[in-house]
Amino acid sequence: MPRVRSGLARTAAVLAGGLAMVVLAASPAMADTSQSSASALQISLLGGGLASSGTASATNDGTTESISGNQNPPLGVLGGQTVITAGVLGQSVRAFNDGTSAACAGVLGTGGSITIGPGGSCLVTPGAGVTLTLGTSGLATISLVADAIYSSCTATSSPSATGTASLVNARIVSTILGIETTLLALPVNPAPNTGLSIPGLIDLTLNGQSSSGVGQLTVTALNLTALGGALAGVTIGTSSCGANAVAPPIPVIPLAGAPLALGLGALVAGTTGGISLLRRRRAAARS
Incomplete structure (x- = not known):
C-alpha cells in the first residue's frame, strides 16, 4: 500500500509541475x-x-x-x-x-x-x-x-x-x-x-x-x-x-492554451482529492 500511495503522490507532483510549466509559458512578454x-x-x-x-x-x-x-x-x-x-x-x-x-x-x-x-x-x-x-x-x-x-x-x-x-x-x-x-x-x-x-x-x-x-x-x-x-x-x-x-502584455502562447492549463489543474485537484477520500474510507473500514 505505501508503494501505491507513493506512486500516486509522484503522479500528482508531475501533474502539478506540468501545470506550473503551462502557467509560466502563458506569462506575458513585455515590449x-x-x-x-x-x-x-x-x-x-x-x-x-x-x-x-x-x-x-x-x-x-x-x-x-x-x-x-x-x-x-x-x-x-x-x-x-x-x-x-x-x-x-x-x-x-x-x-x-x-x-x-x-x-x-x-x-x-x-x-x-x-x-x-x-x-x-x-x-x-x-x-x-x-x-x-x-x-x-x-x-x-x-x-x-x-x-x-x-x-x-x-x-x-x-x-x-x-x-x-x-x-x-x-x-x-x-x-x-x-x-x-x-x-x-x-x-x-x-x-x-x-x-x-x-x-x-x-x-x-x-x-x-x-x-x-x-x-x-x-x-x-x-x-x-x-x-x-x-x-x-x-x-x-x-x-x-x-x-x-x-507595451501591453503579449501572450507567448495562444489563449487556446488556457483550457489545457485549467484541465491540468482540475486533474491535479481531482486526483489528489480522490486519493484523500479513498484513504479515509479504507481507514474507516479497518476500524
Missing part, C-alpha cells in the same frame, strides 16, 4: 514602444501662405521600426519661396526596440549633413553656411545667417526625455548696398525658451521646449516672429520625442 518626429523648416510667407519641409516620423512597436516622411528633403519641397535658396534640410528620426527614440532637425549650409548616431546622438556637419532672407526694412535687407541651426531630443520608456538646440555662427544681419551689419548675434547653446528681440523689428525664441507630459518633449531650435507683418516668419528645427512606454 517597449517608442516614437519620434522631426521637421526641418517652416516659413510663413510674406502676403500669406506656408512653406514646409514636411515631417519625418518613426515608431516602434517593440519589435519593428517604421519610418515615414523624407529625412533629407530637397529645398524644392518648399515651393517657389525666396526665403532660402541654398542649403540643406535635415530631419532625422529613430525609434529603437528598447523603448528609446531620437530626433534631429534643422537647416545647414550647402554640403552639410545631419544624422542620428549611436545612442541617439545628433551628428552634424555644418556645411558652407546658409542665409534666410526675411524681408526688407527701408533700404536694408534683413537676413538670418548661420552655419547650422538645429535641435535634437531623446526619450526613454522609463519615462524620461531631454533635448537641446545648437546655433552655429548664427546672427541676424542687415545688408545695405552690399555692406553687411550684424544686428544681433545668437548664442550657440541657448538655455530653454530663451527670448531675444530687435525692438521694432523681430522677436525670437531659441531652444523652445514644451511637453505634453512626463517622457515627452518637443524642441524648436529657433522661432522668429516678424513685428507688424513686415517680414517672413520662420520656424527652424522642430524635434519631438516620446512618449515612449511599456
